[in-house]
Amino acid sequence: xxxxxxxxxxxxxxxxxxxxxxxxxxxxxxxxxxxxxxxxxxxxxxxxxxxxxxxxxxxxxxxxxxxxxxxxxxxxxxxxxxxxxxxxxxxxxxxxxxxxxxxxxxxxxxxxxxxxxxxxxxxxxxxxxxxxxxxxxxxxxxxxxxxxxxxxxxxxxxxxxxxxxxxxxxxxxxxxxxxxxxxxxxxxxxxxxxxxxxxxxxxxxxxxxxxxxxxxxxxxxx
Amino acid sequence: xxxxxxxxxxxxxxxxxxxxxxxxxxxxxxxxxxxxxxxxxxxxxxxxxxxxxxxxxxxxxxxxxxxxxxxxxxxxxxxxxxxxxxxxxxxxxxxxxxxxxxxxxxxxxxxxxxxxxxxxxxxxxxxxxxxxxxxxxxxxxxxxxxxxxxxxxxxxxxxxxxxxxxxxxxxxxxxxxxxxxxxxxxxxxxxxxxxxxxxxxxxxxxxxxxxxxxxxxxxxxxxxxxxxxxxxxxxxxxxxxxxxxxxxxxxxxxxxxxxx
Amino acid sequence: xxxxxxxxxxxxxxxxxxxxxxxxxxxxxxxxxxxxxxxxxxxxxxxxxxxxxxxxxxxxxxxxxxxxxxxxxxxxxxxxxxxxxxxxxxxxxxxxxxxxxxxxxxxxxxxxxxxxxxxxxxxxxxxxxxxxxxxxxxxxxxxxxxxxxxxxxxxxxxxxxxxxxxxxxxxxxxxxxxxxxxxxxxxxxxxxxxxxxxxxxxxxxxxxxxxxxxxxxxxxx
Ligand SMILES: Nc1ncnc2c1ncn2[C@@H]1O[C@H](COP(=O)(O)OP(=O)(O)OP(=O)(O)O)[C@@H](O)[C@H]1O
Ligand SMILES: [Mg+2]
Numbered sequence: 249x250x251x252x253x254x255x256x257x258x259x260x261x262x263x264x265x266x267x268x269x270x271x272x273x274x275x276x277x278x279x280x281x282x283x284x285x286x287x288x289x290x291x292x293x294x295x296x297x298x299x300x301x302x303x304x305x306x307x308x309x310x311x312x313x314x315x316x317x318x319x320x321x322x323x324x325x326x327x328x329x330x331x332x333x334x335x336x337x338x339x340x341x342x343x344x345x346x347x348x349x350x351x352x353x354x355x356x357x358x359x360x361x362x363x364x365x366x367x368x369x370x371x372x373x374x375x376x377x378x379x380x381x382x383x384x385x386x387x388x389x390x391x392x393x394x395x396x397x398x399x400x401x402x403x404x405x406x407x408x409x410x411x412x413x414x415x416x417x418x419x420x421x422x423x424x425x426x427x428x429x430x431x432x433x434x435x436x437x438x439x440x441x442x443x444x445x446x447x448x449x450x451x452x453x454x455x456x457x458x459x460x461x462x463x464x465x466x467x468x469x470x
Numbered sequence: 471x472x473x474x475x476x477x478x479x480x481x482x483x484x485x486x487x488x489x490x491x492x493x494x495x496x497x498x499x500x501x502x503x504x505x506x507x508x509x510x511x512x513x514x515x516x517x518x519x520x521x522x523x524x525x526x527x528x529x530x531x532x533x534x535x536x537x538x539x540x541x542x543x544x545x546x547x548x549x550x551x552x553x554x555x556x557x558x559x560x561x562x563x564x565x566x567x568x569x570x571x572x573x574x575x576x577x578x579x580x581x582x583x584x585x586x587x588x589x590x591x592x593x594x595x596x597x598x599x600x601x602x603x604x605x606x607x608x609x610x611x612x613x614x615x616x617x618x619x620x621x622x623x624x625x626x627x628x629x630x631x632x633x634x635x636x637x638x639x640x641x642x643x644x645x646x647x648x649x650x651x652x653x654x655x656x657x658x659x660x661x662x663x664x665x666x667x668x669x670x671x672x673x674x675x676x677x678x679x680x681x682x683x684x685x686x687x688x689x690x691x692x693x694x695x696x697x698x699x700x701x702x703x704x705x706x707x708x709x710x711x712x713x714x715x716x717x718x719x720x721x722x723x724x725x726x727x728x729x730x
Numbered sequence: 731x732x733x734x735x736x737x738x739x740x741x742x743x744x745x746x747x748x749x750x751x752x753x754x755x756x757x758x759x760x761x762x763x764x765x766x767x768x769x770x771x772x773x774x775x776x777x778x779x780x781x782x783x784x785x786x787x788x789x790x791x792x793x794x795x796x797x798x799x800x801x802x803x804x805x806x807x808x809x810x811x812x813x814x815x816x817x818x819x820x821x822x823x824x825x826x827x828x829x830x831x832x833x834x835x836x837x838x839x840x841x842x843x844x845x846x847x848x849x850x851x852x853x854x855x856x857x858x859x860x861x862x863x864x865x866x867x868x869x870x871x872x873x874x875x876x877x878x879x880x881x882x883x884x885x886x887x888x889x890x891x892x893x894x895x896x897x898x899x900x901x902x903x904x905x906x907x908x909x910x911x912x913x914x915x916x917x918x919x920x921x922x923x924x925x926x927x928x929x930x931x932x933x934x935x936x937x938x939x940x941x942x943x944x945x946x947x948x949x950x951x
Contacts, residue, residue: 310935311928314885314931314935315931316891316893318895319892319920319924319927326920327917330917409795410796412798412799413796415798416798423799426799430802436807437803437806437807440802440803440807441803444799444800447795448790448791448795455793455794528851528854528855562857565855566855566856569848569851573851573852575852576871577871586856586858586862586866586867590858590866591862636856639856
């Protein structure tokens with residue numbers, strides 16, 4: 249190995265990387281807020297009695313789950329302005345693209361969790377004289393939300409990582425800053441290593457938190 | 471299958487101690503000689519260390535003190551100084567064991583379960599092993615189950631397969647740890663009959679069971695174990711019929727009351 | 731503005747070449763990544779502390795960073811570090827295999843964990859060697875139980891493979907973007923490309939659900 253490391257070269261770029269990280273976090277938080285709320289609504293539609301609501305909702309979910317995130321983002325940036333004749337700033341576009349993706353994944357997580365609530369619980373609700381709405385409000389939803397939480401968190405981390413893709417369509421996030429810094433400084437190894445470490449430093453603690461939740465949930469279930 | 475030394479006991483345990491952790495002392499000094507052809511039944515209260523004794527004999531656990539010889543050869547030795555246990559795996563191969571929960575391999579058919587060890591660790595030819603397997607299955611009334619998977623069998627059938635699987639290796643000693651405990655009551659008899667069959671062929675075995683009637687019928691010798699030691703040891707008529715020790719008497723009166 | 735999806739047909743040869751590349755890269759990375767993942771999964775559940783620690787760090791790191799960063803890292807840095815030339819294709823496959831190893835390791839580890847310790851006891855009682863135990867008892871069961879999640883891992887990898895376009899590999903995504911730029915018709919081209927990915931990935935995700943039910947039933951002892 250002949251390469252000599254010079255992580256100092258990256259030090260001067262840290263400020264830029266930090267600016268990039270802020271953009272990344274902004275994208276992540278906004279996409280998660282949208283994904284958590286709309287995902288729930290979409291899950292209800294996916295399970296709806298009426299096929300007219302169920303079918304389009306399922307199609308939306310499956311489409312976003314079964315295509316690469318990068319094409320969704322590129323598609324958004326190129327096609328939405330042409331199709332709808334709206335011109336939004338890059339940040340809004342990025343958030344919307346990521347939010348659609350996350351909404352689909354979260355809808356699936358909510359649906360699986362709601363359908364996994366054991367029948368016994370609902371039966372117990374009936375035996376206790378709760379009406380339909382009360383059973384959903386006090387039994388089904390709390391149980392389902394607890395069950396879905398780990399998946400929701402890991403989907404959220406997934407989106408944090410997917411934000412790196414918007415760099416490709418020129419939003420100045422962490423990945424984008426990393427790329428230009430690498431080219432400017434001729435120090436790709438140090439730069440990309442530091443960039444990777446920053447991503448890791450954010451997502452690792454959160455994923456640990458998710459598995460802690462999961463552990464606790466499994467313990468409670470027993 | 472000649473014993474290498476006809477006068478030596480088949481199993482000879484000396485000063486056996488075993489703890490799972492410093493606070494969980496499970497076997498607190500056991501000395502035991504068992505002779506070829508013995509059918510040793512171990513009874514005693516739950517947590518008394520019966521399963522542990524069998525697992526140690528099978529070479530599944532380390533020990534803290536003592537040694538075990540099998541068929542006149544050193545088998546298991548505790549190296550107290552280094553805190554290690556040496557187990558002679560060659561000797562171990564002449565012992566077979568059947569567990570409470572069948573432990574069949576779920577991804578293999580019944581015949582494949584039977585021939586796996588003979589083929590893969592003894593290098594037996596597959597066709598030969600298969601013939602032997604079918605003979606065993608026929609003997610145990612399972613000929614038609616040869617090509618199905620374990621999930622399609624009843625508990626009693628699974629346990630008979632597990633016994634056949636162990637017998638495929640021609641063990642000189644068979645260990646049975648509560649092999650009927652997981653079964654529905656009506657399936658217990660079919661498994662016990664298979665063990666009776668083996669008894670008629672003079673196979674040496676050590677059996678842990680909570681079924682006192684079965685114990686009385688099959689045993690040539692009974693051990694009463696409690697608190698990690700052998701409390702009483704003798705022929706079934708004596709240990710179960712006229713126990714000398716107060717603890718044995720108390721245990722028996724309790725189980726026979728509950729059983730009745 | 732009017733749309734003309736039929737014109738995309740004119741580019742079907744180019745798209746097909748791109749699709750072939752996508753499938754090739756995915757299959758190669760899946761094959762290499764699964765083997766690597768089994769080793770990592772065993773290491774993660776092993777009793778050797780250093781093996782466990784190394785595997786854990788590896789897996790967490792690759793799961794905790796964006797695949798595109800990994801791809802750029804392998805693409806720009808590995809050649810410098812190793813002092814060798816790596817073709818675009820080789821770096822793409824290396825990066826995706828490393829990632830596949832990390833995600834499939836989790837599937838294997840979870841599968842290995844559901845195999846009860848009694849199976850090990852039975853192997854000892856039957857005098858099976860450690861090798862025979864792994865080869866004939868643990869591995870087949872781990873693979874069978876892991877199949878549903880492995881299949882979802884494969885779908886994920888297939889989707890992530892679109893990223894190799896960012897380092898200039900001529901896969902489906904790359905070809906699609908080129909055509910879209912050249913013709914200035916992103917709506918038709920990008921939509922068709924997305925549909926091609928969908929048509930492949932969707933049946934696979936359905937398959938996961940079916941397999942899950944089948945496998946779990948077959949292995950219930
Ligand atoms: N792997 C283990 N780790 C720690 N403690 C154990 C372990 N296995 C058994 N023990 C403990 O050792 C003691 C003896 O267990 P063992 O299974 O030998 O008893 P037993 O006589 O077979 O009881 P039973 O009739 O309930 O099967 C028990 O107190 C048990 O909790
Ligand atoms: Mg026991």
